[in-house]
Amino acid sequence: MTYDRALPRAERLRMPWARDVALEVAKQYGVCIRPVALKRIDLQTGQSEIIDVPCGATREAVCPPCAKRNRQLRMAQCREGWHLDHEPAITPDEPNDEQRWLIEFRADMQARRDAAEQAGEDTTDLDAVLSGLDDEINAAGMRGNVLGRTTPKRTRSTRRRQDAPDLPRRKMASTTLGRTFTSSDGKVYRPSLFVTLTLPSYGKIRDGVPIDPDTYDYARAVRDALHFSKLVDRFVQNLRRVAGYDVQYFASVEPQKRLAPHLHMAIRGTLPRAEIKQIAAATYHQVWWPPAERVVFDGEHLPVWDDQTGYIDPATGEVLPTWDEALDQLDTDETTEPLHVIRFGTQVDVQGVLAGTPDADQCIRYLSKYLTKSLGESLDTDHQARRDHAARLAEALRFEPCSPTCANWLRYGIQPKDAKAGMTPGRCRGKAHKPEHLGYAGRRVLVSRKWSNKTLAEHKQDRRTWVLEALGQADQPPDPHRYAWKPFPAGDANVPPLAVRLLRTVAERQRWRAHMAQLEARAAGQDLSAVREEAA
Template sequence: MTHAHDRALPRAIRQAMPMARDVLVEVAKQHGVCIHPIPLKRLDTVTGKSEIIDVPCGATLDSKCPPCAKRNKQLRKAQCREGWHLDTEPAITPDEPNEEQRWLVEFRADYQAQRDAAEKAGHNTTELDAIITGLDEEINAAGMRGNILGRTTTKRSRSTRRRQDAPDLPKRKMTHTTLGRTFQAPDGKTYRPSLFVTLTLPSYGKVRDGAPIDPDTYDYRRAARDALHFSKLVDRFVQNLRRVAGYDVQYFASVEPQKRLAPHLHMAIRGTLPRAEIKQIVAATYHQVWWPQADEVIFDGDHLPVWNDDTGYLDPATGEVLPTWDEALDALDEDTRPLHVIRFGDQVDVQGVLAGTPDADQCIRYLSKYLTKSIGDALDGGQAQHQHATRMLDALRYEPCSPTCPNWLRYGVQPKNAKPGMLPGRCRSKAHKPDHLGYAGRRILVSRKWSNKTLAEHKQDRRTWVLEALGQADETPDPQRYVWRPVPAGDANVPPLAVRLLRTVAERQRWRAHLRELEARATGQDLSATDLREVA
């Protein structure tokens, strides 16, 4: 149909016709093609040849790029499945350091010696400290984990005595294993069960269809603070679990929103413990937030602290310097109550799961159900739930989310690393954004020895399988041979996005045609025919 013919059609009909660009995007989604590819320039240092290569954006949310989010979801499901019921101890051996890594550490040692000598002589070490900081960043970028010096700041200590309102935890002697117990059936078959645990936060008021029945009595402040510190509570639960279990418990967990918009945890645990013991651990788990008070508003409206380049933020009325973050913490004595104490609610669901059963597959689907959705995407309960979300955001607006949060100015404390321009209620942390509703932690939590592979290794396994199915060699290029550079915006060598999408869709069509011929042979292998199409 020609453009002239389009213009001859009635306006109502033309407006009802889909835009060609929108149709292309939908076709790209159907073929699993990234709709926001990132063009990168790859230079071959051997031949000198350079080319533009589209790299998937790698988004994990449907709202940004559905194909990339779907691939990430499938990858996480494979990771969960492979690690849940391991029957051999994972062996994680650090790689031998290469020449670059050795050279960086030697270089770092030389500058450390210079700094120590300058400090001993009473000279200024600011310039050397900046160089050392840059070297530490290069050391991590070169593929080394951790900090050479470990903790460089003094850790504030508080009493480790447990709260009187929390039950004590039993303690078993630790064994150096990550595998759970096995059980022998009368028929001689060996079973290695694992657990699927769901933990929720306590009630803040009665709800119906995801919204409070009485918003005036709903405890929004507590709900907001629980969401902000939920990740710390999960960390504490894992610590207590390992202490009681007596072995190096491995887990794969996901944090998802409940209909009432509070975060809750689904956790696959390798090995098994009695249900009563799990519930005892949950009841004994809590996290105390030792921060300055944030209940009494000191500065608000037009009466806000003002910035001074020499001293930081001042009281606009008296000119008095506000206490720094460290000074505010120093003022907390042994009689001070924590700002907040977070605990799990009474609802604890514990299920035993066996490998290869429909229950295991169902739990894996449940763990990955909301991976491609933000917490804010749980809003499906109509106007009442949207109003509930608005009230939750209002409660979060002035709650400090971290030591660096500008909201501390509202309560008379300079945020950590304070800088000019900070305003209460204007924190840019994702915890205050509608898509997160207070929870700024990771949505997927995987222990280090879960599947004995990194996520990149799982991705490479799936890529290798598909390429072998397509009859293509998976040659891993020498990483030192290629240099990758970002392509400047407006580069004339980069074709329009529509052209790049069309080319990738055509390539995927060729792949799909070949894969359809292999579907009949895919049954019973590591990847099903459906998984095969997902990877392609």
């Protein structure tokens, strides 16, 4: 049906916009709906072309095709690493000429800087050069700081030693593989674990909402959410001590119905369920931060920034203690208690899983189920009581310090770490304070270093290679020195409209799908003429 102005107005208004239909078709074919247009210039021929680079979003609300692709990538990563039967061999690459030159150049600049310092000359410019070189060293594919640790590690009293519970300890073995079991018929089984850990109760809950909001411990709930990632780190450390080998894991952090984070973890190898529950019960994390109970500055009475000294008290003119000074004071007072202690709740679920079983596939889907959504998207917006619960949680989080650099430390009379002008308590821009994150600022997917013996980029390349081979196209690595990439300025007239670019990519995907259908039909021995008709 063509657009006709003679149609009744109500009927015309019901007709969808062509652009919206193009977006829906793009989603159907797995095409990124927010591509970044880049100009690729061939330095050998001088020719240029427009290349649409997928946005790579991980949230479905931003770009469903990219989010789905990332979820499938994570599922492949989880599946490949869960039941490995051989040790992952991770050996560093040999340094290339560029990396060697950077290190040599940095050595020369460091020598110049040291000589200038001994001569009493100003080293500001040389320090800036060295800082830039360190960034270039990391960008060139080298890890860490060439000088190692440049600041001394803060030490505390042994009475404040964290996470040393009375747990069984086995002698560490140099392996990442768990035990195997052989049945009477000679078949070897390599079981693994699927573990779910939750936080404790903060009050009675019904349908995800506190029965009595006045008695619900929102203050503890938000602090537990803020430091949940540290508790997970402690659990992994204790798990490896008890297991006696380098336990590898793939975990995802998801929100419960009550909006508290909890953890689903796939673990390579197996331990008795009683030991897993014992480890979870004994694991805790102490937050040794300055006190944050007594409000020093509030309302209109706020600290004032001074370019020379930092934040000062406007009434007395005294300089607020810096973050390091506040920690030094904390370390010298042996009577001080930690700001917060976080533990897991009593609900610990442990399941044994075998490779290649329906249970393993179901666990992998469960691990990746909510990866395309933010933590806050689990909130039922049609449920008024749940909206009120989320609002109370956000209010409790508003003035809670989320990190050493949080602006909320000014409220308690302390300069945040790396303080700068313009900081205001209650307006921290940290990830944890955004409503969609519900106080959790850590990574949603936690993967150990030796899980699948591949990086996420390598998993992505594997999928790309498989597709190109199926399409009969050789995946030749491009020459990095042949092309130059430049972004287009906003509103550039040389960039076609988004709908045109989407339709071009959709047409390309249609050709791919038709070719894949022919290959599948050939493998199944079907009549290709029918397949071509359907693809056309």
